[in-house]
Amino acid sequence: MTDLKNMYQLVKKMFPIHRSITGDGNRETLKYIKKIIPIKIKEVPTGTKAFDWKIPLEWKITKAYIKDSKGNTIIDIKNNNLHILSYSRPFKGKIKFKELNKHLYYLKDFPNWIPYRTSYYKDTWGFCLTYNQYKNLNRNETYDVCVDANLFKGSLTYGELIIKGKSKKELLFSTYICHPSMCNDNLSGPVVATYLAKYILKNMNNFYTYRFVFIPESIGSIAYLKKNLKQMKKNTIGGYVLVCLGDAGDFTYLQTRKEKQITDKVSIFALKETKVNYKLRKFHTCGSDERQYNFPGVDLNIGSLMRTKYFEYDEYHTSADNLKFISQNNLEKSYKMYLNCINIFENNHKYYNKTLCEPRLGIHGIWNQIGASKSKEDINMIFRKILYYCDGKNDIIDICKILDKPFEKINNAIKLMLKKKIILKNLKIISKGTQ
């Protein structure tokens, strides 16, 4: 796990790239990921229909600045990608402050931060700037504005990696690659996803199939679902949207729309068992691709395990969500919590006894053969107790809750009893949740 240390470095490399919902920035980002895991990079042409939507024109921004009448540069995307209202339509001209003012976005409450704003579907242009910059603008000045943007028939770009498991049943790990130059939201997401995929490929003999998806937010998941929903509905048992994974805050779990699905069950159990502080959020506070994955009729029952949730920290969608706002240490903690969930998912099967009535545990060496002891917690009692609940319906989490024991203790005991052929795995029923 030593190369985990490169997670923060990867964020750093991808930070300067100018990303949007389409364009070369996304392709460049995906190439960084491809160096680590064998994703396929796919293109969906402009104009392709996806449910109620259409893939928009590809957007390319070359230059974007505001100069004053003396030629001094006031705002320039060379300084920060966030300065341009993302997806701005091209504009060139000299305009009065009063006119320019309609195109400016700033944050009064945080006068040194540039906000991140977008205009994917409204035909306009704009600049984002700090409130201090805004205040210094001359109300009587005529400004020279240049938005050298290009909108053309191109495509939307995404990355995909499917890691086959013993089972066709799959878990979705979806993250988005469309945000320019911000770290927690959301370079932290693709980076943690990349390293999780790497771990599964290298270190796991995975039971489930894992579907990793690196897409632009919203339009990306809509386009992806248009293409893959049929198969995904057949096989997906749960999964996550990875976002906001680098900050120092407590964990937050955003529940699936229907709640009590297997992803909710596993995630909340993992959070409780690791005894970290965490917050639970209702689905209707959602904001990312889980909106599509949980939409009525789509119903893939996808949760989101985050640190501080988007909307809930001041730096969200501003230039303050920068390389200082996240840390290698916090990225690793997030990575490990996800790995913990994956481990639970992989082992959380249902088991049943081979015999009616208790089996002879003594012959397997997992029972104290001198009987009738008064001691209440015989070291081997756990095996017998587990067997009472191996009815083909309880999964390991259920048994942990009944016996109030940690997952590893129950899982290890079950592995031993599987090996000794005392119990069998019930693979006909994949655990689907409910509490």
Place this chain on the structure above:
Amino acid sequence: MTDLKNMYQLVKKMFPIHRSITGDGNRETLKYIKKIIPIKIKEVPTGTKAFDWKIPLEWKITKAYIKDSKGNTIIDIKNNNLHILSYSRPFKGKIKFKELNKHLYYLKDFPNWIPYRTSYYKDTWGFCLTYNQYKNLNRNETYDVCVDANLFKGSLTYGELIIKGKSKKELLFSTYICHPSMCNDNLSGPVVATYLAKYILKNMNNFYTYRFVFIPESIGSIAYLKKNLKQMKKNTIGGYVLVCLGDAGDFTYLQTRKEKQITDKVSIFALKETKVNYKLRKFHTCGSDERQYNFPGVDLNIGSLMRTKYFEYDEYHTSADNLKFISQNNLEKSYKMYLNCINIFENNHKYYNKTLCEPRLGIHGIWNQIGASKSKEDINMIFRKILYYCDGKNDIIDICKILDKPFEKINNAIKLMLKKKIILKNLKIISKGTQ
């Protein structure tokens, strides 16, 4: 709504009429109602069988008095209809106090009030009087008693108004017209029912069909169910027994026998949302026609929304439940709470999305097109949030509870999205309740 002001006046007009479970008093009462809404007045002949019961003889009381040996009138129904034990069998004769005493009913705890008592099924006669009147009777006197009552083959009389709606599914509004000269129980019930029916007829393009029933209590609902149960079981989704609607007490909701039916859901939601104080009562504390409507096998799941519940106020079934005990203001408050429930019933449908994945709200002008705003409560966010729960199963109350928003806000948003054809109404499933 100005003519609402006539509710109290209508009580006043109907107060002096001598009503019982059968007879001209009921017919006269129904004629007052017919002046306001087009009810049909129907007769069920004496002797008609209804489940375990038979329609009794019609009862007509002409005179009823007690005089002392000097000819002084001691008790006379000319002074108060309640003086006669309702449905008394005829009697004429001079009897000693000791004998008379077996036929007297009074309230020691409230020495100035006349109780209201009945003897529909026991072959006897009696007088109700104040305890003060009782105390003044001479224990050695011989009294001249006259109960000039007539029992003959006639009929039981009730009123019915069915207001057709777009749907065959119907709501029952049942109230009773058999109590003589008392206001809260129950002239308040028929009067509020009458004005609700008038409102629906005049002002609503009602979705549901409304069945208004004005019957004598118990035997009336049994006779009515005998005639109409088959059709009612097919179509009735819920409804109310209207009683005790004029006093100054808090609202009380008596739940259906099975609880968590649609009437329970709507009524409790309405009471909570209007933030009034209210009491909740279990079905087994029932006492009026909901006994029959909820009887096992009948199962129409009818609740009762009252002010102070019968049994729970001292004036109940006494001469103190008079014109002073109720007020126009309280009748109006009750009327408005019912109207509130009707409004919720009418709008509380289930909806589903037209598309998989979120629709393009931007093109309908209900989405802020400059995206990525940090503000948590975007003014249009409500539309998106509602759509997550338009799965054809949640009704508006469910969505209100999930999003913790008022009914009108959600209902208005849904109406707009229906108009814009973003969502569709699911009329196959009429909301049937459960919390």
Place this chain on the structure above:
Amino acid sequence: MTDLKNMYQLVKKMFPIHRSITGDGNRETLKYIKKIIPIKIKEVPTGTKAFDWKIPLEWKITKAYIKDSKGNTIIDIKNNNLHILSYSRPFKGKIKFKELNKHLYYLKDFPNWIPYRTSYYKDTWGFCLTYNQYKNLNRNETYDVCVDANLFKGSLTYGELIIKGKSKKELLFSTYICHPSMCNDNLSGPVVATYLAKYILKNMNNFYTYRFVFIPESIGSIAYLKKNLKQMKKNTIGGYVLVCLGDAGDFTYLQTRKEKQITDKVSIFALKETKVNYKLRKFHTCGSDERQYNFPGVDLNIGSLMRTKYFEYDEYHTSADNLKFISQNNLEKSYKMYLNCINIFENNHKYYNKTLCEPRLGIHGIWNQIGASKSKEDINMIFRKILYYCDGKNDIIDICKILDKPFEKINNAIKLMLKKKIILKNLKIISKGTQ
């Protein structure tokens, strides 16, 4: 019930017998029971297969002692049956203390008590002694050890009594007869079971069939289930393992594995209604034959109603669980609580109304015919309230909970209404529990 007084005497008679999982001690014990109730005594031959198990060789112990080199007797089963590790294999020889020490069992915390230990399935021998005896052993002594035990092809012995009822549906009362010379665990169990069976035979016209089983623990129930499971699965609705019924502690109810089964519902209701203090235990703290009866696939849903639960008192499985530890008074209290449960089981049926709408209670003399009384709790109101819940689905316990009334009050009212043919018993649905 005067002969109940013999319960403690029966314990006293059976106390000295040397019982184990097989052997003459068990046969002798069953003969004492057979003097009171007509059980059949059955034998299962050594080697008979039962699920994962085989009936072991029969064990007969003749002599067992430890003497010092001077011939002084240090330990002898003549003094206490518990001195021998039950099922010890034969051994004879002079051995040093160091070697003997490996075969000794004692309790440091209770230096005057002999522990009870067993070695049914490990090929060894051993002695149990007090810690004070142990301390006095000479570490340099060579001891003369004699375990004159015999293991031979014989059989496992159990007793069975099936008391036929009107219904084939049956209740299991299982208790074990394999423990030597201890009173609470478990002579109290067979003795209470014997007197319950006697009561049912003599005094009851029982609706359910009762299956009383007196077996050696674990291997006995496994062997019994092997032979009878098919029929028991068809007919058994619940029942109990009888154990620890003579001590002075509060009642304890050990729930069935699945919980909320009919035995749980009846037992917890009975305990609550009698207003005794009681403890509730989860199934996974089980320890006796309910392990087999509730095993996945067996699923007979058997509970255990005890006084202080095994494992939870110091005297458990020691020589201190003696004739002083239990009392006639406590045996009787346990007996009565079981009788209370049996009474509830026998009467707790489901009922339905003969008519739609309320029946005419007045004609049956169970309704106050002078109506409209203001008194909230009319003495006959209970009949009407019960009828609302006679829907063929609620059993009497359900109705007691809804109306918050005692079992006898509701049961008596129901009996009266059955007699008057107002309601009918629903024998198609035997109550199966859920809270």
